[in-house]
Amino acid sequence: MKAFWAIIKLTFKNAIRSHIFQLLLFVLALCVVFIPATISGDGTAHGFIQISLKYSMAAVAFVLSLSSIWLGCQILSRDVENYELHMVVSKPTSRITVWLSKWTGICIIHLILLLAAAAVVYFSVIWQYNRRDFSKIEKERIDNEVLVGRRVFMPTLPDIDKLAKMLLKKQQARAEELGLDFDAKKEFKVCKIKVSSSFAEILTGQMRTWQYKNLPVEEKRPLYISYRFYVNKVDSSKQRLAHGAWGYGQPKFVEEKAEDGKVSKKKFLGFDLLMERQPRQFMAGVFNEITLPPGLISPDGEVRVNFLNTDIKKAPFFTQKADGPKLLLKVTSFGENYFRAVVVLSLQLIILAGLGCAAAAVLSMPTAVFVVMSYLLFGSIATYMVDTTYFGGAGDVIAYWVGKILLLAVIPMQKFEVTNYVANGELIELTLMGKLFLQYFVLRALPFFMLGMWLYKRRELGLVIRK
Numbered sequence: 374m375k376a377f378w379a380i381i382k383l384t385f386k387n388a389i390r391s392h393i394f395q396l397l398l399f400v401l402a403l404c405v406v407f408i409p410a411t412i413s414g415d416g417t418a419h420g421f422i423q424i425s426l427k428y429s430m431a432a433v434a435f436v437l438s439l440s441s442i443w444l445g446c447q448i449l450s451r452d453v454e455n456y457e458l459h460m461v462v463s464k465p466t467s468r469i470t471v472w473l474s475k476w477t478g479i480c481i482i483h484l485i486l487l488l489a490a491a492a493v494v495y496f497s498v499i500w501q502y503n504r505r506d507f508s509k510i511e512k513e514r515i516d517n518e519v520l521v522g523r524r525v526f527m528p529t530l531p532d533i534d535k536l537a538k539m540l541l542k543k544q545q546a547r548a549e550e551l552g553l554d555f556d557a558k559k560e561f562k563v564c565k566i567k568v569s570s571s572f573a574e575i576l577t578g579q580m581r582t583w584q585y586k587n588l589p590v591e592e593k594r595p596l597y598i599s600y601r602f603y604v605n606k607v608d609s610s611k612q613r614l615a616h617g618a619w620g621y622g623q624p625k626f627v628e629e630k631a632e633d634g635k636v637s638k639k640k641f642l643g644f645d646l647l648m649e650r651q652p653r654q655f656m657a658g659v660f661n662e663i664t665l666p667p668g669l670i671s672p673d674g675e676v677r678v679n680f681l682n683t684d685i686k687k688a689p690f691f692t693q694k695a696d697g698p699k700l701l702l703k704v705t706s707f708g709e710n711y712f713r714a715v716v717v718l719s720l721q722l723i724i725l726a727g728l729g730c731a732a733a734a735v736l737s738m739p740t741a742v743f744v745v746m747s748y749l750l751f752g753s754i755a756t757y758m759v760d761t762t763y764f765g766g767a768g769d770v771i772a773y774w775v776g777k778i779l780l781l782a783v784i785p786m787q788k789f790e791v792t793n794y795v796a797n798g799e800l801i802e803l804t805l806m807g808k809l810f811l812q813y814f815v816l817r818a819l820p821f822f823m824l825g826m827w828l829y830k831r832r833e834l835g836l837v838i839r840k
Contacts, residue, residue: 377474384478387448397440401486404432405493419511422502422519427796429494434718434792437483437490441722444479445729446741449829468830472730476822479726484719491715495708518662522710522800523597526676526700528583530572533695537564572695575602575680577687580620585676585700592702596665598678600698602690604657612658615684620648621669622677641672652683657690676700704800713801714791720809721789724818731825735832749786755779756787784817 388394408429449472502515541557541564548555575581604615622644655661669676678700682690692698728748732741758776788809794801 377470377477380471380474381478381481384448384475385482387451388444388479388482391444391447393443393447394440397436397443398486401433401436401440401490404436405429405490405497408432419515419518421505422498422515423796425498425501426494426519427792429498430491430714430718430792430795433487433490433494434721437487437718437722438725438786440486441479441483441725442729442742442745444482445476445726446733446738446745448479449475449730449733450736450738450741468832469826472734472826472829476727476730479730480723483722483726487715487719487722491711491718495711518597519796519798520707521703521798522705522707522713523701523798524704524800524802526585526588526702528678528697528700529586530695533565533568536568537561540564540568569695572697573692575682575690577682577684577689580679580681581697583678583680583697585678586674588670588674588676588700588702590670590672590674592670593667594703595667596669596676597662597701598665598698599660599662599701600680600692601660602655602657602692604684604688604690607691607693609658612656614654615657615688615690616652616654617683617690618649618652618681619663620646620679620681621665622671622679623647623669624671644671644677646679648679648681652681701799707798710798710801711795713803713806714795717789717791717801717806717809720806720814721786724784724814725786727818727822727825731821734825734829748783751779752783752785753787755783756785782817784813788813 408425507515538561541561544560544564545555545557598619602615602617604612623646625642625645626639627642628639653663665676665678678698680698684690725745728745729741732744736744755776758772759780791801793799
């Protein structure tokens with residue numbers, strides 16, 4: 374252990390001497406100090422706090438990610454190319470110990486920087502928010518929608534495949550009547566797209582109902598609906614004020630008495646639909662939020678929400694996905710949710726530092742950086758190929774499966790993007806954190822770390838030539 378900590382200290386010294394690392398530290402300081410102090414947002418408390426958090430945390434994550442990759446590649450490869458490792462391995466210290474201590478040192482450096490930067494951002498944003506002259510209503514909104522950790526519930530969708538098969542049968546019967554050729558496999562994919570798209574559209578005068586399940590039955594606090602509807606098409610431009618009426622299902626019960634007439638219980642009968650008396654006006658193309666009264670959760674943990682399109686210009690409304698609006702429930706404080714975001718970013722930096730060390734174990738400095746950046750790029754491309762493929766032809770099928778195969782080995786770093794969760798007041802679930810740790814650290818990153826250590830151990834130092 375003495376050699377382990379000695380190498381960590383040397384790693385600290387080498388990092389401080391690096392001019393690139395010094396430059397990145399300077400950029401990091403600018404991000405954490407000037408971004409919260411100079412951003413004004415859209416002039417509202419809500420816009421200010423959201424944009425300040427989003428930009429500040431994203432900048433900190435980006436700078437520290439670059440620094441982790443750079444130091445991981447630079448320190449390990451430099452020790453080999455400058456013949457420093459030759460002196461270390463001549464002593465009773467294994468190369469595995471050297472690799473692990475270098476990686477640990479880089480991780481400790483960046484975790485300290487992350488904690489310091491996150492603390493500065495947190496207190497700077499809160500201080501700026503408190504000192505600005507925002508109205509009481511605006512501050513109440515920001516306390517309720519951003520400075521909080523709220524669990525997100527998405528509506529339950531019907532069986533898309535079942536509905537697509539029903540539509541396919543109708544089209545096939547119609548084609549047989551007309552004597553037309555019918556490619557069932559191709560048409561089924563088209564039917565799935567049509568069915569899925571239909572749930573993202575609300576026509577004039579149409580009422581849409583969303584069901585939310587698995588809510589805590591004993592919850593007595595208000596619920597919130599966050600929604601973003603587009604007028605005519607999903608496009609941020611040319612949006613306007615629109616009109617619609619919200620409703621919700623009020624659980625109804627009947628009392629049942631026992632034979633002795635003393636003990637009674639309530640039997641759940643279903644939902645009564647309660648609609649707003651007057652349609653409300655909202656801005657299309659941006660996120661809006663309404664508050665639902667408590668007591669809407671059924672004994673089965675279900676909530677029903679309705680929306681009626683009453684647009685005066687008789688335009689259809691669209692959502693970006695068929696999922697529909699989010700149902701939100703306050704679970705924890707903003708401070709705890711912010712801490713969870715820092716934990717996720719810490720895991721990201723640990724992985725990036727390890728990838729840099731693994732690549733530098735056998736490659737020269739510039740080549741190692743190129744390999745790590747290419748690896749991360751493949752992760753982003755693979756995710757895009759899987760998420761945006763609609764199976765329009767053979768090329769789409771190939772792209773989808775190529776992306777799927779790549780995701781078995783690569784790490785899509787956008788999965789660690791949690792700044793939007795914090796900025797929107799959405800809870801970073803412990804299950805999400807556990808999934809990131811298991812899938813991307815244990816199953817993806819650790820095998821590369823072990824491969825890097827093995828290659829580092831077997832590297833022939835006599836072949837290293839000073840340039």
